[in-house]
Amino acid sequence: MREKIVLIDGHSILNRAFYGVPDLTNSEGLHTNAIYGFLNILFKILDEEKPEYLTVTFDVHAPTFRHEMYAEYKGTRKPMAEELRQQVPVIKEVLRAMDVEIIEKAGLEADDLLGTISRICEEKGMDVAIISGDRDTLQLATEHVKIRIPKTKQGRTEVEDYYASDVKEKYGVTPVEFIDVKALMGDASDNIPGVPGVGEKTATKIIMEYGNIENAYAHASELKPPRASKNLQEYWDQACMSKTLATINTHADIEFHLEAAKHGDPYTKEAHDYFQKLQFKNLLSRFDVEASSNKIESHFKEINEKDRAEKVFKEAEKASTVGAALTEDNGNVLPLFAHASGYGRLTIAYGKDKIYSIVCGPDMEMDYLFERLVHIAENVQTFSMFDLKKYLPVVKITKQENCFDATVAAYLLNPLKNDYTYEDVAREQLNLMIDEKADPMTKACYEAYTAYAAAGSLTEKMQAEGMYHLFTDIEMPLVFTLFDMEQAGIQVEAEALKFYGEQLGARIVELEKEIYEMAGETFNINSPKQLGVVLFDHMQLPNGKKTKTGYSTAADVLDKLAPDYPVVEKVLEYRQLSKLKSTYADGLAVYISSDGRIHGKFNQTITATGRISSTEPNLQNIPVRMELGRLIRKVFVPKEGCVFIDADYSQIELRILAHCSGDEQLIQAYKEARDIHRMTASQVFHTPFDEVTDLQRRNAKAVNFGIVYGISSFGLSQDLSITRKEAAQYIENYFETYPGIKRFLDDTVAHAKEEGYVVTLFGRRRPVPELKSSNFMQRNFGERVAMNAPIQGSAADIMKIAMIGVNKELKEKGLKSKLILQVHDELLIEADKEELETVQEILKRQMEQAADLDVPLIVDMHTGENWYEAK
DNA sequence: CCGATCACG
DNA sequence: ACGTACGTGATCGGG
Numbered sequence: 001m002r003e004k005i006v007l008i009d010g011h012s013i014l015n016r017a018f019y020g021v022p023d024l025t026n027s028e029g030l031h032t033n034a035i036y037g038f039l040n041i042l043f044k045i046l047d048e049e050k051p052e053y054l055t056v057t058f059d060v061h062a063p064t065f066r067h068e069m070y071a072e073y074k075g076t077r078k079p080m081a082e083e084l085r086q087q088v089p090v091i092k093e094v095l096r097a098m099d100v101e102i103i104e105k106a107g108l109e110a111d112d113l114l115g116t117i118s119r120i121c122e123e124k125g126m127d128v129a130i131i132s133g134d135r136d137t138l139q140l141a142t143e144h145v146k147i148r149i150p151k152t153k154q155g156r157t158e159v160e161d162y163y164a165s166d167v168k169e170k171y172g173v174t175p176v177e178f179i180d181v182k183a184l185m186g187d188a189s190d191n192i193p194g195v196p197g198v199g200e201k202t203a204t205k206i207i208m209e210y211g212n213i214e215n216a217y218a219h220a221s222e223l224k225p226p227r228a229s230k231n232l233q234e235y236w237d238q239a240c241m242s243k244t245l246a247t248i249n250t251h252a253d254i255e256f257h258l259e260a261a262k263h264g265d266p267y268t269k270e271a272h273d274y275f276q277k278l279q280f281k282n283l284l285s286r287f288d289v290e291a292s293s294n295k296i297e298s299h300f301k302e303i304n305e306k307d308r309a310e311k312v313f314k315e316a317e318k319a320s321t322v323g324a325a326l327t328e329d330n331g332n333v334l335p336l337f338a339h340a341s342g343y344g345r346l347t348i349a350y351g352k353d354k355i356y357s358i359v360c361g362p363d364m365e366m367d368y369l370f371e372r373l374v375h376i377a378e379n380v381q382t383f384s385m386f387d388l389k390k391y392l393p394v395v396k397i398t399k400q401e402n403c404f405d406a407t408v409a410a411y412l413l414n415p416l417k418n419d420y421t422y423e424d425v426a427r428e429q430l431n432l433m434i435d436e437k438a439d440p441m442t443k444a445c446y447e448a449y450t451a452y453a454a455a456g457s458l459t460e461k462m463q464a465e466g467m468y469h470l471f472t473d474i475e476m477p478l479v480f481t482l483f484d485m486e487q488a489g490i491q492v493e494a495e496a497l498k499f500y501g502e503q504l505g506a507r508i509v510e511l512e513k514e515i516y517e518m519a520g521e522t523f524n525i526n527s528p529k530q531l532g533v534v535l536f537d538h539m540q541l542p543n544g545k546k547t548k549t550g551y552s553t554a555a556d557v558l559d560k561l562a563p564d565y566p567v568v569e570k571v572l573e574y575r576q577l578s579k580l581k582s583t584y585a586d587g588l589a590v591y592i593s594s595d596g597r598i599h600g601k602f603n604q605t606i607t608a609t610g611r612i613s614s615t616e617p618n619l620q621n622i623p624v625r626m627e628l629g630r631l632i633r634k635v636f637v638p639k640e641g642c643v644f645i646d647a648d649y650s651q652i653e654l655r656i657l658a659h660c661s662g663d664e665q666l667i668q669a670y671k672e673a674r675d676i677h678r679m680t681a682s683q684v685f686h687t688p689f690d691e692v693t694d695l696q697r698r699n700a701k702a703v704n705f706g707i708v709y710g711i712s713s714f715g716l717s718q719d720l721s722i723t724r725k726e727a728a729q730y731i732e733n734y735f736e737t738y739p740g741i742k743r744f745l746d747d748t749v750a751h752a753k754e755e756g757y758v759v760t761l762f763g764r765r766r767p768v769p770e771l772k773s774s775n776f777m778q779r780n781f782g783e784r785v786a787m788n789a790p791i792q793g794s795a796a797d798i799m800k801i802a803m804i805g806v807n808k809e810l811k812e813k814g815l816k817s818k819l820i821l822q823v824h825d826e827l828l829i830e831a832d833k834e835e836l837e838t839v840q841e842i843l844k845r846q847m848e849q850a851a852d853l854d855v856p857l858i859v860d861m862h863t864g865e866n867w868y869e870a871k
Numbered sequence: 872c873c874g875a876t877c878a879c880g
Numbered sequence: 881a882c883g884t885a886c887g888t889g890a891t892c893g894g895g
Binding site for chain 1: 874875876877878879880
Binding site: 524526527528529530549578579582583587606607608609611613614615616617618620621705706708709710711712714715716718719775776777780781784785787788789791792796824 | 881884886887889890893894
């Protein structure tokens with residue numbers, strides 16, 4: 001059997017991966033997409049070829065290199081994108097860690113390295129596979145040298161293979177002739193001029209007939225298109241030079257030692273560490289899982305007998321830290337005695353060799369196991385679980401101080417992730433790989449063990465980053481507050497909701513008819529695509545913006561057309577009504593439980609800024625701005641004997657901005673309870689306070705909002721329908737009025753650029769990796785995020801403190817009233833009528849005293865028989 | 872499963 | 881010249 005070597009064109013593949021794989025960054029903000037794509041291709045090739053030898057070549061004439069596939073320019077070279085450049089040294093380090101030989105030699109093209117090594121190996125009687133994204137390498141194909149060109153097609157990599165015969169088949173010429181074709185046609189991206197007037201078609205035809213340019217030149221007078229004939233003679237020197245440029249040197253002066261390229265086991269400890277750091281979860285699974293985790297797995301024990309379980313419980317109660325996992329048992333063990341909740345197995349860990357998975361059974365029902373778990377939780381120092389709130393309905397812990405939610409901790413350390421699985425935490429904190437295909441018991445043991453073992457390092461990291469108080473004093477108590485709110489739910493009048501939906505439905509049918517009539521055809525009005533075609537093609541309305549997929553039919557576009565085209569007005573009304581019906585009337589109805597209430601979820605680990613999010617259903621976006629939508633709030637009612645109290649912070653974000661920036665003007669204004677928007681208008685538009693018009697005040701309000709969002713003249717101009725220039729002038733005037741704010745925002749961005757993150761008043765961090773981007777737009781986005789996150793995040797912190805305080809005081813005083821909703825700056829309480837005044841006082845005090853700022857925090861409160869009235 | 876749209880703060 | 885406001889979630893249509 002012939003031995004085989006795989007030769008990889010490093011820069012070419014890295015480049016291809018960079019453009020083929022969507023942008024990825026690890027939590028340190030390092031771009032990793034090219035490295036990831038490169039390694040995927042590498043592993044795919046290794047799996048297929050199983051070669052004895054492997055070498056990766058890099059050419060070293062940074063900052064540019066010759067074969068840049070995606071350079072869409074002529075002559076000049078675009079410098080390598082920063083996001084790609086930073087990945088080059090990393091991939092080299094990763095390859096070295098994998099014991100892969102790298103060959104690079106200053107002044108030599110990667111092609112010349114590949115060509116030379118390929119020739120040497122073929123002469124030794126080996127098979128060669130060259131992996132490159134560059135078709136120039138096709139000239140190297142022979143009977144034993146295969147050129148492999150990876151293509152990314154919809155996320156999947158497919159590889160095109162070329163032996164000499166395949167080149168001939170596809171291009172009509174042999175690999176050697178391929179050089180001459182290129183000499184004639186030229187290549188802009190390689191600075192090969194070629195012969196003017198000769199393109200791919202002509203060049204191929206000439207070479208197919210004459211074999212090379214020399215022979216073609218000898219028969220120049222016979223060449224078919226007269227233009228080619230004339231130009232080949234006229235530009236003969238240029239053709240010869242092109243051929244030299246196009247020819248890969250297979251006798252370059254390099255040292256190549258086959259033994260050094262010997263391909264061994266790439267799954268080294270060092271490589272594992274790199275993959276970990278780069279957060280390549282999928283690729284990590286290629287490493288030998290057994291080796292790293294066998295030790296721990298050997299301590300996993302399943303328990304089915306009550307006396308053994310009892311021993312474990314007794315021992316666990318005395319431990320300082322206990323991790324636990326509650327799981328449904330999807331194995332074939334025994335789901336027979338599973339609880340109504342679905343749980344059938346309790347797994348606890350309190351040491352490296354103390355990991356027990358207890359299965360419920362006839363003499364150990366889940367309810368009993370839950371009780372024992374509560375007892376443990378309340379007797380140890382630290383009781384750790386992932387997503388604790390989820391289990392509180394069955395694990396009825398009252399002593400909150402011991403609890404540690406590892407999901408929440410992981411979220412605080414990096415709030416940008418989509419999820420916080422125990423697998424991720426195990427990998428990041430404990431260097432542990434978990435086999436995806438493991439059985440339910442093994443997984444449960446890992447989950448419990450990770451909860452146990454990661455609590456320490458998560459705590460250390462939170463302390464190191466100044467977030468431990470945020471965790472213990474705000475986030476952990478909040479877990480229980482949110483749980484109480486979910487349990488409480490909110491009562492909804494199903495009948496009224498249904499009626500509301502029917503009213504909407506009737507009007508929608510009418511509108512549908514009218515629109516079809518005006519359009520002269522029927523179509524799906526809910527399809528932006530179809531709507532765009534009908535309005536802008538068939539009806540010839542003047543079209544403005546476009547989206548990637550067609551015409552934009554967004555509300556701001558249609559708004560401009562509505563005055564002139566009645567059909568557009570109908571469409572807008574239709575849109576509004578169908579949104580109300582589908583999302584709110586019909587959408588909410590399915591969430592009403594048998595107790596007549598909706599128990600939505602409040603999520604604590606979703607947002608990048610620290611806000612809470614609401615799902616299933618989203619109760620934080622119930623209509624309020626438009627009257628018709630606002631009416632929905634009438635179906636949200638307090639239970640018998642109760643009223644709603646709705647309390648919202650007045651301009652909390654602007655107040656935080658005043659506090660953080662220390663701007664004297666703004667602070668003074670808030671202390672004197674002035675009308676901030678009016679005052680801003682007066683200053684920005686140079687108008688006496690009492691003469692500010694409504695329009696001026698509205699505009700100033702928009703500027704204030706813009707400041708909080710991380711202002712840009714474009715954004716403001718869009719919002720106010722004014723020119724960018726005018727918007728820029730507003731902003732300039734604003735910053736002149738409030739110099740402290742300008743300074744604060746600049747400092748915040750500078751800090752973010754320096755440190756890579758911004759911080760809220762209570763220590764919450766948000767990383768801003770976009771600031772390192774070479775992309776203008778991304779960087780701008782990063783700057784706005786840096787300005788907004790501390791403000792939005794601090795407001796979230798303060799509201800969380802208030803919620804915990806309100807909930808706690810209501811419970812401690814034995815009141816029946818309950819906190820039931822949070823809408824970012826607003827709390828809704830279902831208050832017992834007897835307790836109304838007490839609760840109002842508690843609510844106002846807890847909210848206004850939640851933080852001690854340089855400006856007062858003011859709360860507006862309303863009561864009502866439903867949410868519509870209370871708001 | 873993604874993009875467009877639109878509801879909220 | 882670039883192409884944008886910050887943060888969410890649900891629904892729909894269309895691949």
